[in-house]
Amino acid sequence: MSRLPDPGFWTGKRVFLTGHTGFKGSWARLWLTRMGARVTGYALRPDAAPSLHDLVGAASGLETETIADIRDQATLRSALEDCDPEIILHMAAQPLVRKSYAAPTETFEVNVMGTVNLLEAARSLKALRALLVVTTDKVYGNDETGRHFVETDRLGGHDPYSGSKAAAELVVSTYRDAFFRAGVARIATARGGNVLGGGDFSQDRIVPDIVRAAMAGKPLDIRNPYATRPWQHVLDCLNGYLLFSEALFLGHVDEDSLNFGPSLSEPQMPVGVVASAVNMAMGLTVPWRDVSSCDQPREMQTLGLDPDRAARTLGWHARLSQLQTMEWTAQWYDGWRKGAAARDLSLLQIEEFTKGF
Incomplete structure (x- = not known):
């Protein structure tokens, strides 16, 4: 069983969370504030409607929030100085593969220069002890x-x-070696697998697409039904990020990067199998169609992460199997479709996850 974040550690900690209006950012904000952290959010307004950020109460629980672009250097620096954070968790990003083909310049500006802006401003922060930049499982030169x-x-x-x-990984490595090695603040990157969980309403994500298809009474189009991904629940992924941040702050690890993904003992699950499993778990009968033969941008067919180093250094393991991940995700959406409050559903799952079920 994986270790969990220490609420005693997080109580009262000043945390600067970028991307707090996104799917993972909204879950992170709920968990951090539940543990007593003083969270300052910095992000754009959600681009999905509905959004988990709005459903759970927008700025509820935050010390303050700044709705601004990570590319806005002056606003970002001002928000960081006002917060004077001890920990920075950087999640703000342009996170979609297909959108990156349509808007490559924006994608590089946000994901690369946004990270540069954050690290440059962080250099002058006196209280900072840990800075974790979230990247992705897709940073590797995938040889298929x-x-x-x-x-x-x-x-x-x-x-x-x-x-x-x-x-962005290279940017972090350069800043670490050039500006942070001799200081007290530790910076690192976290590479998470493909995340599932309630409250994701983004475009081009398998579970939100299932929910939208069900609500519209239409079949689901799947671009790559036979592609495999390292599926994990959002709480498992965030558990890794929080444990890594704790360890960086306390000086308990020397790792510059860690992978967070499902156990190697679990089989690689294709997208189509995940769609069918989530359908079944929600009691839906949404048919899906293979549209991979259509004109689609290139996406990798195989992708897997080895999380062994995170297990050895942090005591982190995925607490939910991939099937449990789909069941928990389905339970959230099923409850929400039937009228349950998103905030209540999310906090209940955080409570169950941290109890160890």
Whole structure:
């Protein structure tokens, strides 16, 4: 069983959370504030409607929030100085592969220069002790062999999103060596797998697409039904980020990057199998169609992460199997479709997750 974040550690900590209006950011804000952290949010307004950020109460629980672009250097620096954070968790990003093909310049500006802006402003923060930059499982130079990537593997990217996140990894490495090695603040990157969980309403994500298809009474189009991904629940992923942040703050790890993904003992699950499993768990009968033969931007067919280093250094393991991940996700959406409050559903799952079920 994986370790969990220590509420005693987080109580009263000043945390600067970028991307707090997004799917993972909204879950992170709920968990952090539940543990007593003093969270300052910085992000754009949600681009999905509905959004988990709004459903759980927008700025509820935050010390303050700034609705602004990570590319706005002056506003970002001012927000950081006002917060004077002890910990920064950087999640703000352009996170979609297909959008990166349509808007490559924006993707590189947000994911690369946004990270530069954050690190540059962070250099002058006196109280800062830990800075974790969230990238992705897609930072590796994927050779499509189906093997599970380890942290020392070559970085790369066959699409603008993956390439921008790999470039962000190099930015962090450069700033760490040039400006942070001699200081008290530790900076690192976290590479999470494909995340599932309630409250994701983004475009081009498998579970939100299922929910939208069900509510519209239409079949689901799947671009790559046979592609495999390292599926994990959002709480498992965030558990890794929070444990890593704690360890950086306390000086308990020397790792510059860690992978967070499902156990290697679990089989690689294709997208189509996930769609069918979530359908079944929600009691739906949404048919899906294979549209991979249509004119689609290139996406990798195989992707896997080796999370062994996170297990050894942090005591982190995925607490939910991939099937449990789909069941928990389905329970959230099923409850929400039937009228339950998103905030209540989310806090209940955080409570169950941290109890160890």
